[in-house]
Amino acid sequence: MKLPEPRCAGGMSLAQALYERRSIRAYAETPLTLGDAAQLLWSASGITSPEGFRTTPSAGATFPLETYLIAGAVDGLAAGVYRYDPAAHGLNRTAAGDIRADLAAACMNQSCVATCAAAILFGAVFERTTAKYGDMGNGFVLLEAGHAAQNVSLQAVALGLGAVAIGALDEQRLKSLAAMGDNEKPVYMMVFGKPNS
């Protein structure tokens, strides 16, 4: 499915978003809008040039990351796991149903994962980058995930959303929950919701 177009003008200044960024782990039961989910995905890996370059830099433009939206409560989107297609700025569903409880179990039972409205999970195909850079490419992939997650984190602040990075991931369980390809590994995740205040 096609997502709402990204909004690139107006909004909070970058310095303000940096100042306000904090890990937020308690969320209201309010769903995310589809527009906000689309904006978060675009900030992670949206295409911003005719050559296919993206919001996040990539070592040698090898683009090892795959970006998944895990939708629990997103208005206008059935609960499930969706792979983001940057070229189409759209989503392809890889798994159906609300997997937040299983997701939390795959992340050391962290309550913010169980109660988030949605999550963005980064999978990586390391070979895309190691084919060009050898072993050094393994580090490049993780650096790139950090760039993407920081984009998402600051975009969340600008949208008035709470977010926290989740590094405690059970690789095998997450891989299976997101129905990732054989050559792909989960590397990092961000979870979101309206702050509970």
Ligand SMILES: Cc1cc2nc3c(=O)[nH]c(=O)nc-3n(C[C@H](O)[C@H](O)[C@H](O)COP(=O)(O)O)c2cc1C
């Ligand atoms: C690589 C990485 C992994 C993290 N993993 C988790 C996590 O699994 N669960 C969690 O609640 N916070 C996690 N965090 C968030 C940190 O706990 C948080 O950034 C830190 O306490 C500083 O707070 P602040 O983000 O509000 O400045 C992680 C942060 C990073 C950079």
